[in-house]
Amino acid sequence: MEAATARLKSRPAERGGYGRSERRLAAAMLAPSLIVIAAVAAYPIGYAFWLSLTEYSVRVPDRWRFVGFDNYTDALSSPEFWDALTTTFIFSGISVALELVIGLGMALCMHEAFKGRALLRTVVLVPWAILTVVTAITWRTIFEPGLGLAPVLLDKLGLPGADVVWLGQEPYALGVMILADVWKTAPFMALLILAGLQVIPDELYDAAKVDGASAWQRFWRVTLPLLKPAILVALIFRTLDALRIFDLPYVLTQGANGTTTLSLIAQQELTANRLIGLGSALSILTFVIVMVVAFIYIRAVGGNIRALAEET
């Protein structure tokens, strides 16, 4: 196939002959998607930025004034913003790290040859398929005081934590939120890493074994370095998702007890407090933070996307 492509590319008539009609067709085929994306993503972002420079009256509808960057100074000087920022980063850092470790473990298990492996892959997909809102409900039924399993179980096993009101106390509520997120998304991480494991040729392990490498050395020196691209892609997806987290804290605690994230604080200002200007400023700040993190990651693995674009 590679040879056929090369032959095609070397034929000069091909290139010139199809050029214009091909380009026109490409434009026509891309247009519907690009219009939708431009209309509902690009334009609203610009509009959101404009709104963040204004102040709307809470009482009189449609009365507003231009306030410049006041909303940003307000946001950046409010402890709530910094709390939400800290919470979001702690949540993202811990849950993505745990997901990576658990996901890697799951992937290594799913890669082993044993009866029931296909079944295990299906089982692992179950948490992934469950709605985030339902995930939050599920963990509430486990940790809810007076109803939940966790306090009773901890008490019976004589473990600490039986007296903790899990969703009602400062660091613990965030702990439940992290647990719920890890439960739901570690499988996704596992499947991406598994796909990475499957493309590592067996010969490399055989060669390492011949050289006398132990199982542990083979894991650190062969498996992990070769998994790096797959792990990085999984980390990007998960980190960006975690930074935007909204449903989990909304349903678990409504943002109480140290679980208010950036998306949640912005949404609360917009809908509950009806502060469109401040809410928009918070949204734009969230957007910028996510973009900066995305940019840093993509600088690290940009080659992957470029390879995809240039593969054709």
Added chain:
Amino acid sequence: MATRTLERTGTAGEARREPRAGEAHGPERRWVKPVLLWTAVVLIVIFCLFPFYWLINVSLKAGPDLSGADLLPPNPTLDNYQSIFEDADFTKALRNSVGITTITTVLALVFGSFAAYALARLRFPLKFLLLGVILSITTFPPIAIAAPIFKLWTELGLYNTWAGLIIPNLTFALPLCIYILASFFREIPKELEEAALVDGATHFQAFRKIVLPLAAPGLVTAGLLTAFFVWNEFLLAITLTSSTSARTVPAAIAFFTGSQKFEVPLGTISAASVVITIPLVALVIIFQKRIVAGLTAGAVKG
């Protein structure tokens, strides 16, 4: 290209990884590995399934049983299920979710397969930049567009309507859809299209008659993932709806929990949660391979 083919056929190739005789350590330690493996497998299964089992368990309890942490419902009852199906808010939300998810998925597949074909097969300038722009949408926090869309929709009369949710859902679903479909289109041998082009077919005919039918599994995969994504969407669903006329299931469930802050009817909510999860679990069981293929599409590049 070679790596991708390897990945797809991986399942067949893995048979080779059957434990080889001797496996480095002596016979006295041969039991260690299976024991470790099976312990890990059992732990994974418990970790993945137990919370959902607990939810089902709670949904089958009523009254005082709810507060006892029994692993089996002492007096199993379907009361909770009966009451949610009698609740018009829930059944309407179910209808909204099914409608909005179906329409968004179909539109995403139509628009997405056009765009994916152009990106995968046609030659045009600035392709890398365009792909970057499309992919960057996947990093957008939906909150960033919530306020403007809310204001625009109020002015355009799209607030609290199906269309008002379908349009932004489509925007967020399209990049994923395009990415998955493009990676499937790339795997279809170019020779087939070239033969058709030589026989006088246009590029579009080649796309419609040759690429699309061959990419049917890819369409199923992309469709499933899009549907899961839309079904799960929550932030826009609560921001852009105000009544049962467009409120989707996730929003309705959160609304139940939010409206009765003091006495949260967790039994009923659990039942509703189980009802909307069963179809998803069924889809996962039927389409496991397709879903995994979609989730990992393009993630592995040598």
